[in-house]
Amino acid sequence: MATLKPIDLSGLHDERLASSVRAQIAEACETNGFFQVINHGVPVELMDKLKEVGRKFFDLPKHEKLVYAGKPVLGAEGYGSRMVLTDSEPQFWREFVELHTLPLSERHYNYWPQQPAEFHETMEKYTAAVLDLAHRLLSVISENLGLKPTYLKEAMGETQQSTVFQCYPPCPEPGKTLGLPAHSDIGGITILMQEGDGLQVAAANDTWELVPNHPNAFVVNLADQIEIITNGRYKSANHRAIVNSDSTRRSYVTFYYPAKDQKIIPAPELVDAKVGPLYRELYYLEYLQALEAGRAKDKRLVQSFAINNPLVT
Numbered sequence: 001m002a003t004l005k006p007i008d009l010s011g012l013h014d015e016r017l018a019s020s021v022r023a024q025i026a027e028a029c030e031t032n033g034f035f036q037v038i039n040h041g042v043p044v045e046l047m048d049k050l051k052e053v054g055r056k057f058f059d060l061p062k063h064e065k066l067v068y069a070g071k072p073v074l075g076a077e078g079y080g081s082r083m084v085l086t087d088s089e090p091q092f093w094r095e096f097v098e099l100h101t102l103p104l105s106e107r108h109y110n111y112w113p114q115q116p117a118e119f120h121e122t123m124e125k126y127t128a129a130v131l132d133l134a135h136r137l138l139s140v141i142s143e144n145l146g147l148k149p150t151y152l153k154e155a156m157g158e159t160q161q162s163t164v165f166q167c168y169p170p171c172p173e174p175g176k177t178l179g180l181p182a183h184s185d186i187g188g189i190t191i192l193m194q195e196g197d198g199l200q201v202a203a204a205n206d207t208w209e210l211v212p213n214h215p216n217a218f219v220v221n222l223a224d225q226i227e228i229i230t231n232g233r234y235k236s237a238n239h240r241a242i243v244n245s246d247s248t249r250r251s252y253v254t255f256y257y258p259a260k261d262q263k264i265i266p267a268p269e270l271v272d273a274k275v276g277p278l279y280r281e282l283y284y285l286e287y288l289q290a291l292e293a294g295r296a297k298d299k300r301l302v303q304s305f306a307i308n309n310p311l312v313t
């Protein structure tokens with residue numbers, strides 16, 4: 001499992017190893033689109049620094065964090081918290097800060113914490129390094145599919161990027177809630193680092209498989225728009241975050257996704273001429289609207305864009 005044994009990306013620069021690394025990425029993408037990477041080119045000191053500024057922010061008194069409170073609407077930015085225990089629907093047990101970083105015009109600095117003082121500079125450096133990693137991964141993934149290296153990047157148009165700092169405090173009754181309920185990511189590709197175990201990905205027979213925390217590794221997962229663009233060759237897997245009773249867990253999640261007016265189309269090269277495309281064309285805005293209208297409980301959101309096809313489950 002590529003989530004258990006991280007893929008060593010340094011091999012991409014070594015002629016003798018590159019094809020094996022590419023094959024490992026292809027296999028992970030075909031399995032469930034979840035894998036971990038090490039030696040990925042993002043400096044470890046920068047990863048540690050982002051974790052440090054995140055931790056220092058969450059450790060501030062509540063009233064100082066509320067200065068950055070976001071509005072409860074889709075695509076909102078800023079600080080928020082939801083701590084719900086219930087016997088019925090899975091709920092949230094988390095604090096978070098969500099910040100847009102790209103395009104530059106979407107950086108709303110009023111939501112960016114002023115404390116700790118190094119927050120802004122660290123965010124800027126970290127998200128630039130993670131953007132570069134996203135582009136390198138998208139290029140390998142495109143080539144693995146027989147497409148030109150820039151295919152997936154271009155298919156998503158002008159890059160949008162945001163980072164969510166997630167903080168899951170200890171929970172007195174972890175069986176009665178979830179950090180984050182099951183979902184697939186709606187954008188293109190997600191790059192996450194975690195502190196502590198708690199991320200789980202859907203496995204066979206309605207079970208959940210832990211994505212173990214490897215220090216200095218990133219967890220990469222493919223999201224819904226990649227599923228559509230690859231015409232279902234690569235799936236966007238459901239995942240969730242569980243909580244525990246004795247320690248705080250944090251994760252730092254960077255989303256890469258299309259602009260609202262970007263048209264998303266299954267790559268013609270990946271469409272079987274006899275079967276036709278498995279998903280319909282859409283503008284990304286329609287996807288956001290479908291999300292806002294509510295996810296169907298028993299199916300993944302991306303299935304509502306499938307063209308009546310039993311191959312899309």
Ligand SMILES: O=C(O)CCC(=O)C(=O)O
Nearest residue numbers: 164166199240241251253
């Ligand atoms: O905290 C985690 O490990 C999962 C976060 C996640 O899935 C998300 O933010 O979309």
Ligand SMILES: [Fe+2]
Nearest residue numbers: 183184185239
């Ligand atoms: Fe997610």
